[in-house]
Amino acid sequence: MVRGLAGRPAIVDALVAGALVALGLVEAATTPLDRPAWLHALLTVVVMGAVAWRRRFPLAVLAFVVAGMMVIDADGQFAVFAALVIVSFTAGTELDPPRAWVGLALAVVPFCIAFAVTGGEVSDFVAVTVLYGGSWVVGQAVRDRTRRSLEAAERADRAERTREEDAARAVAAERARIARELHDVVAHSISVIAVQTQAVRRRLDPALGREIDDLRAVEVTARQAMAEMRRLFGVLRADGERPALAPQPGLDQLDRLVADTRAAGAPVDVVIEGQPVPLPPGVGLVAYRVVQEGLTNVRRHATGSRVTVCLRYRDAELDVEVVDTGGTGAGLSDGGGLGLVGMRERVALYGGVLEVGPQPGGGFAVRARLPFREGAAA
Numbered sequence: 382m383v384r385g386l387a388g389r390p391a392i393v394d395a396l397v398a399g400a401l402v403a404l405g406l407v408e409a410a411t412t413p414l415d416r417p418a419w420l421h422a423l424l425t426v427v428v429m430g431a432v433a434w435r436r437r438f439p440l441a442v443l444a445f446v447v448a449g450m451m452v453i454d455a456d457g458q459f460a461v462f463a464a465l466v467i468v469s470f471t472a473g474t475e476l477d478p479p480r481a482w483v484g485l486a487l488a489v490v491p492f493c494i495a496f497a498v499t500g501g502e503v504s505d506f507v508a509v510t511v512l513y514g515g516s517w518v519v520g521q522a523v524r525d526r527t528r529r530s531l532e533a534a535e536r537a538d539r540a541e542r543t544r545e546e547d548a549a550r551a552v553a554a555e556r557a558r559i560a561r562e563l564h565d566v567v568a569h570s571i572s573v574i575a576v577q578t579q580a581v582r583r584r585l586d587p588a589l590g591r592e593i594d595d596l597r598a599v600e601v602t603a604r605q606a607m608a609e610m611r612r613l614f615g616v617l618r619a620d621g622e623r624p625a626l627a628p629q630p631g632l633d634q635l636d637r638l639v640a641d642t643r644a645a646g647a648p649v650d651v652v653i654e655g656q657p658v659p660l661p662p663g664v665g666l667v668a669y670r671v672v673q674e675g676l677t678n679v680r681r682h683a684t685g686s687r688v689t690v691c692l693r694y695r696d697a698e699l700d701v702e703v704v705d706t707g708g709t710g711a712g713l714s715d716g717g718g719l720g721l722v723g724m725r726e727r728v729a730l731y732g733g734v735l736e737v738g739p740q741p742g743g744g745f746a747v748r749a750r751l752p753f754r755e756g757a758a759a
């Protein structure tokens with residue numbers, strides 16, 4: 382019940398005002414008065430009831446309660462003092478300077494003036510300052526803490542949104558890059574089809590006119606597909622990017638990649654298990670990129686560690702592992718290279734599985750399982 386009311390300040394304020402009215406009426410009924418009881422009851426209801434609007438009109442309600450307290454002249458009545466403490470606290474929580482300073486003045490100065498005129502004692506001034514001024518100070522502290530909490534939550538929310546937007550942009554950029562690389566792979570395959578079809582067509586006996594026409598149709602279709610692929614690259618390429626002149630790499634270039642890493646000072650062992658088989662160009666490209674990123678992160682974050690690159694050929698799958706022994710900062714980064722985003726996108730494109738993480742005994746491992754035959758992903 383309390384938790385439900387916390388989100389309804391108007392109801393809470395009405396209940397507080399009602400409790401103060403009831404308490405004031407009880408105190409008035411048990412206290413000798415110098416005015417008619419009905420008039421005192423009316424003043425109590427009006428002054429205490431004003432507390433219900435303390436959040437909407439903090440300065441006006443504070444001034445009204447102060448004036449009402451002096452009119453009621455309820456010396457020793459707890460309800461009136463409690464009402465003034467509550468509205469002083471509210472002025473501190475609801476207002477920013479300079480209006481908050483006006484609230485402090487309303488809570489303290491009228492009583493100090495009254496004590497000065499009537500010859501009040503020092504303890505009276507101290508009591509007013511501590512009781513009402515202290516309530517205002519506590520309210521300001523609560524407001525300041527609440528504001529800092531809200532600002533921290535807002536900063537965290539902005540940071541989370543920024544991370545999500547950055548991640549989305551990184552995924553989109555990496556997918557575009559993958560598409561550009563696959564464009565090269567597919568374009569190369571189509572060009573091979575066109576060239577080989579042309580070569581076969583020219584070797585055929587001219588008497589085989591129907592077969593020659595069929596091959597010519599295949600050749601024309603392949604060249605048209607090449608033209609469309611060039612247009613596709615025009616959509617995918619970044620500003621100023623030119624088509625790659627060299628073919629996309631595969632595991633046939635693994636030795637050079639390992640040699641570059643060794644030259645950078647990281648000892649690398651290469652282990653090949655199973656019988657190597659020719660891979661589809663796209664799968665070979667993914668395997669190469671996984672090894673490339675694993676070795677790149679070793680150079681960046683695991684200086685001094687030893688690396689093992691393992692290629693495990695199965696009947697319809699290729700397991701790729703890059704495992705280091707740990708160094709001065711082993712880990713994986715999504716910095717300037719492909720990073721984890723790129724590897725996940727590439728491996729997922731071919732129905733594979735990627736696992737990355739620290740090793741129990743130290744170091745870091747990147748493991749990818751890549752199906753390379755139809756149905757292997759199942």
